Amino acid sequence: MNKEGKIQVWQDYQKEIADDRYFYVRSCIRQNFFPGAEQTFLKILRSELGKDIYENPHHTTCSGIGYHSDIVPFDTIQTIVARQFALMTEAGYQNLAVSCITSFGIYNEIIETWKEHPAELEKVRNYLKSATGRKFEIPQNVAHAGDIIYKFRENIAARKKFSLINQQTGKPLKFVEHIGCHYSKMFPSKGVGGAEFPYVLVGMIESWGGEVIDYPERRHCCGFGFRQYLVMSNRGYSVSNSRKKFESMEPYKPDAIVSNCPGCPMFMDRWQYVIEEMEGKTYGENGQGIPVLTYEELAGLVLGYNPWDMGMQMHQTNVEPLLNKMGIPYNPDLKYATKEGRQIGKPTMVSCGC
Amino acid sequence: MKHIVIIGGGIAGIETASALTDAGHWVTVIEKEAQVGGKLNNWSCLFPTFTPAEKIIGELQGKCRNKDFSILNKTEVRTIHRQKGKFSIATSNHQKLEADAIVVATGYELFDARRKEEYGYKIYDHVITSADLEELLKPGNDITVAEGKHPKRIAFVHCVGSRDEKSGNHYCSKVCCITGVKQAIELKKRLPEAEIFCFYMDLRMYGKHFEELYREAQEKYDIQFIRGRLSEASEKIDKSLLIKSEDTLSGRPLKMNVDLLVLLAGMEAGKGTAATAVICGIGCEESGFLKTTDSFLKSNFSEQEGIFLAGSCTAPMSVNDTILHARSAAMEVNLWLKNH
């Protein structure tokens, strides 16, 4: 594989990412499964980088999961999105920082629709006005939260406490990166590095000392498929697509998987457990599973944040193998404790959750 | 004696020059490279007869030697001004030429296959273009992949950079279908153990002996044709390639592992032709190829009086079609000069 060729592609897809004054919109999935990742993101931006990032408690879901499982009509989601824009406009912000890839895709799809079909925009302005009395402006800049971490990856590297280096061997740790379909498959120019060789996570990993491995099913969907997971009897679709990825990445012996999208890490984390239960197969070294991280968690580890403060105990596949390799100290007794340090029982673990 | 300047010394340029010289005109060819023959110099042999490209090149070079026209090598046209019915031309070597007529024969450029990012050209080790393969097919070259082994399974991808909105090229490049068939047969002859697959959408076997060659590829050389456009290629740990398509005739997604992937790169008008169009003040079509004033009756006429067009700067063309188009250009120029 020739890296020069990839660098060429990366250079072709440089997107503009605002450098301050963001209006933050949260992700439903991240809030449920990795709320600590969002906290970590805000902490990095505010405390480490000194950025202004504002969250209005009145913002809601974009309704994207409902839209992509087809129970929410296009007019409805357009108007909900317009309401988020109105909150942004009213707060005096122009740059949207989006925590979720599904939302990011939707914001892009809707803004592009308004460009191609101005009548839709007019219709939505009227809907929003009659429903809420609000008016809005279209954001000047729409960045996924991962884009922002990418933009400041060198600032993070400059403050790093730990590197993505195996402390026992001194070699770079090997990462598999997963972008999330709606990041750039719909609009390649909206993603750092485009759709085929996205650079957003590669840039972070390389800046922090790690190495990225490319594997044949890298571009394949994690298998969420909205209704294909939401409905219990459809979940075979979801697990079989994740499994395809695990099988494909296995020969490269990755130390961890890092994901750009909120949903994908949950699936790749949980499905490893399910495959172990169903087939007795465990991926990763010594039957410990392949740790799956969000990019916020990865940045947090590099900056020396406590993994349990970041919520890494909420992973089904244990993250300890990665922490050990990076030489990050942690207290195993506090992993499943409350804020005050009180024990509240432990999950009954299988081997990928040692 | 009338003076004609021909821009481009490929097949079309030399053929036009030769015919106009025969008709008694003074001809100068401006060629940016050190040698004539253009892209043909990179080709091994030609469809559908497997005629060595050298033979055609030899013919062209013979005409250059034996006929009384001059060639300015390593030279490009900088400006053209029309003065009192004549063209005054300045070159990159600071020459000034006066011409009564101009023939644009700037040819095509091969589609840059890197633009089809999903195929990983120049990223994955064993993805090559039809032009790269042609180089490999020249006598004396061994065709090997990882660890010096011969490829056991090879796939050709048709329509790379053609019929593709994503590449910006809506048109058909016309020659790739038959090039694929020809190259598949050559590879099979060189590597009889290899399995060879062609992924196509339509096989456009429009020319003399093309269909017969396609049939021979199937019957005699056991080349498999699969109707489906390749969606992506990715490299495996052993450097072989995982490719994904649909076998549309059986309606099933198809994944295959191959050792070598050949991209049948299409033709584009290219930067040279675009720059020449600006210098000459002539128009291009949406495809980027030069505009002719009438597809049927004036396929050698540009929008500018006295500026003629020859060969694949007007549309994708085979060598054969290029020679015919060049000869017709010479005839039109000759006739026009007589009347002016």
Place this chain on the structure above:
Amino acid sequence: MELYQELTRDVRFIEGLKSCMNCGICTAICPAAEFYDYDPRIIAAIVQSKDEERIEELLKCDTIWYCGECMSCKTRCPRGNTTGLIIMALRSLSQELGYFTESEKGRQQLAIKRVIGENIVYRGYCVLPENLVPEMHPEQGPVGQWIYENRDEVYERVGANYKGDGEGALRKIPQEAMDEIYRIFEVTGGFGRFDKIEHFSKIKAESMGFTEDGDDYSDYIKYINTNNNGKHTRQ
């Protein structure tokens, strides 16, 4: 009603189908096509044919419900089509006309509406921690169960503001905001969609022998959530 005409009123259909040359590039990388007995190319071909009978068949069958809307098809199509968008338009129309209840996969819309739909309208989230009941989500594993059973403490530990006032992850969204979302659903046809899903599902449930039974067809919901005839995947 002319079904094809109806589809052209959906802006996603206009964007989704320019012209298809049946090259199969969408099927080649479709995660659904690898798992289900499914070929998105054929959906584009049927719709493009404008054959009303075949379009009606599509609207009533499982096929249109196999797509995962990952939109991988959009990246590759050489004609700028997006099969995923065509499917979204077909699904909308299928629900509009009540045809979705004719297929096993289509009937599942009620289950999605009841959880995701009502979360959106009444809580301002698509998903909530209390939805992740271990019996319905065995894939969440022991950690998922531990989170579910200790959710107040776990979310507090990791810095979320679960059901709290003000900002933060999983905060309670203020009532004024929820009132606006409610009005948006009224004005834009969101409730219209919900009502159609409920209305046609109830007719179907009754015809299949389920009754309302004071619990809003919960047996039917359980049935559509778990029923799988085993004939959807490639053999």
